[in-house]
Amino acid sequence: MPIITQTDFTRKWKIFIISIPAVLACIAGLIYSIRHKIVLTDQALWQYGFFTKCIPLTDIERISENKISENRGAYLIKSAKKSINITPDLCDQIQFKDHLLARLQELDREKNSMSGRELSSESQQKLFEQIQLMLDRADQEDITLEVDA
Secondary structure (H helix, E strand, O other): OOOOOOOOOOHHHHHHHHHHHHHHHHHHHHHHHHHOEEEEOOOEEEEEOOOOEEEEHHHOOEEEEOOOHHHOOOEEEEOOOOEEEEOOOOOOHHHHHHHHHHHHHHHHHHHOOOOOOOOOHHHHHHHHHHHHHHHHHHHHHOOOOOOOO
């Protein structure tokens, strides 16, 4: 024979007890949304939220589009130990990602620069066209070209 009992709380107390987690979740969400931001400095990428994460730009191993269903459209920035998501709800998400990529390319150029002068973009284009013409001609006429490094 089952024994049934009820709490002696009034209906108002039951509603109050049920609503406490919802109110706490709303407060936490408000605090997080006010504090949540991603900042790109000259040397690091910072994410602020409940916790603060920092990835030095030199430690970034890859930037990829996140394919997980709840984060579809987000970009995942990974280092060996940490990861940061650039989610679609952030202001100017694509522009921010482009700034980050430009900064990483700039750091790479500084780190791996070659001695000598850099060609202008027009000169680079002319050089590429000349190389392509030589390759096309060699392809058409079955000519082998000797190329000096």
